[in-house]
Amino acid sequence: MDMIDRFIKEVEYAYENVPFYKKKLDEKGVSPLTLDASNLLQELPFTNKKDYRVNFPLGVLAKGFSINHPMLTKSQSSGTSGERLVTFEIGMNLLQRAVECARAHPVIFEAFTKPGRKICRYAAPNCSDVECANPNSTMEDRRLADGTLVLPVYHDLLTTTKEMIDRTIEEIEVYKPDLFYVDPTHFAFLIRQYENRKLTPPAIPVVTSYSAASAISRKYISRYYPESTLFSELFSSSEMGWLAMRCPEGHIHLNDESFFIELIAPTGIAEGASHFYELCVSSIDQGALPHLRYRSGDIVSVSETQCSCAHGGRIVQIEGRESHFLKRSNEGLISPANIDRIVGAPEWMQLYRLEQMNEDRFVLQMIVEEKYHAGNEQDIVRELAALLEADVQFEVVDYIPSDRSGKFQYIKRSP
Numbered sequence: 001m002d003m004i005d006r007f008i009k010e011v012e013y014a015y016e017n018v019p020f021y022k023k024k025l026d027e028k029g030v031s032p033l034t035l036d037a038s039n040l041l042q043e044l045p046f047t048n049k050k051d052y053r054v055n056f057p058l059g060v061l062a063k064g065f066s067i068n069h070p071m072l073t074k075s076q077s078s079g080t081s082g083e084r085l086v087t088f089e090i091g092m093n094l095l096q097r098a099v100e101c102a103r104a105h106p107v108i109f110e111a112f113t114k115p116g117r118k119i120c121r122y123a124a125p126n127c128s129d130v131e132c133a134n135p136n137s138t139m140e141d142r143r144l145a146d147g148t149l150v151l152p153v154y155h156d157l158l159t160t161t162k163e164m165i166d167r168t169i170e171e172i173e174v175y176k177p178d179l180f181y182v183d184p185t186h187f188a189f190l191i192r193q194y195e196n197r198k199l200t201p202p203a204i205p206v207v208t209s210y211s212a213a214s215a216i217s218r219k220y221i222s223r224y225y226p227e228s229t230l231f232s233e234l235f236s237s238s239e240m241g242w243l244a245m246r247c248p249e250g251h252i253h254l255n256d257e258s259f260f261i262e263l264i265a266p267t268g269i270a271e272g273a274s275h276f277y278e279l280c281v282s283s284i285d286q287g288a289l290p291h292l293r294y295r296s297g298d299i300v301s302v303s304e305t306q307c308s309c310a311h312g313g314r315i316v317q318i319e320g321r322e323s324h325f326l327k328r329s330n331e332g333l334i335s336p337a338n339i340d341r342i343v344g345a346p347e348w349m350q351l352y353r354l355e356q357m358n359e360d361r362f363v364l365q366m367i368v369e370e371k372y373h374a375g376n377e378q379d380i381v382r383e384l385a386a387l388l389e390a391d392v393q394f395e396v397v398d399y400i401p402s403d404r405s406g407k408f409q410y411i412k413r414s415p
């Protein structure tokens with residue numbers, strides 16, 4: 001069945017089984033029976049996070065499911081754009097989506113699908129979906145049914161104590177995981193801790209998720225985990241699961257097998273007026289919480305590059321959450337990834353955060369390595385100032401707080 005037929009089947013399923021979609025389509029006068037490839041995208045309305053928050057759970061769950069249904073897996077957003085969103089999906093559907101996505105990177109695929117595989121997770125406690133990510137819990141408390149050990153870490157990453165880091169390194173040693181499933185900033189931090197102790201982290205595949213990997217995180221991770229073999233970046237959402245993954249050739253491929261994904265003009269921007277696209281995602285697997293034309297708020301740019309790997313998914317660059325974009329005085333939009341491409345991964349830089357103080361003033365906070373010399377940052381500061389058309393000051397600091405969600409945001413927009 002081709003993709004558009006699978007999508008139409010999902011529309012019929014959602015209309016028949018989900019009160020929110022029945023009501024929404026009826027209101028718009030759209031009947032699934034008259035939809036085909038020629039009129040589908042003109043007639044079918046978009047949906048967004050608010051629809052799911054307002055109608056959760058009864059309005060958006062498919063017939064036959066309740067939030068206590070034994071086949072369902074719960075996940076929740078870390079609340080990066082304000083309110084947290086709780087969602088559910090059939091565990092098998094989520095697994096199938098993940099497996100399809102992982103095909104982009106054969107080494108990750110093999111580690112993830114290996115029977116009895118063990119995973120170590122290292123990310124903000126909020127993102128780990130388990131109460132037991134609480135740092136004072138025992139190793140047993142933090143073991144999940146699927147073979148994952150959630151490693152302990154403080155909510156505010158850089159305040160994690162030396163004792164806890166020692167414990168984390170020891171737990172990895174004892175647990176002998178087959179795969180790391182980690183937040184990139186957190187894992188780069190952990191790698192520096194190994195280095196401080198003159199230790200080497202285990203050579204197993206690493207997949208980063210939860211937030212975009214900055215060039216600096218990638219610098220630390222790829223010292224031990226080359227991107228062509230052991231390290232891949234996953235792009236996933238709490239609502240839909242695994243949406244895209246980087247292949248060994250270095251390209252991020254969309255999971256076009258598990259989802260019907262449209263690239264649409266971001267809110268408030270006319271089509272064709274920018275090179276940014278919002279991921280608009282539809283499920284196609286008749287699950288517990290179908291999503292039709294769901295505006296994810298995740299922005300990508302499209303790459304014309306061809307990839308020599310076997311994965312057929314479209315190639316995109318992840319630019320960041322729409323809510324994290326910076327607006328320039330002349331109305332231009334600057335993505336978090338754009339900022340990160342300018343900062344890059346200089347040898348002397350350990351971590352940074354660019355904070356917008358007001359419309360025309362930014363502060364670049366940097367934690368630096370020993371090899372840093374005053375003035376090293378001048379090119380970066382000059383380029384940022386030119387791009388942002390604003391005054392950019394910098395300061396060398398020894399601490400940068402994590403976001404309220406526990407994630408580390410390298411861009412902080414003025415409120």
Ligand SMILES: [Zn+2]
Binds near residue numbers: 248310311
């Ligand atoms: Zn590829």
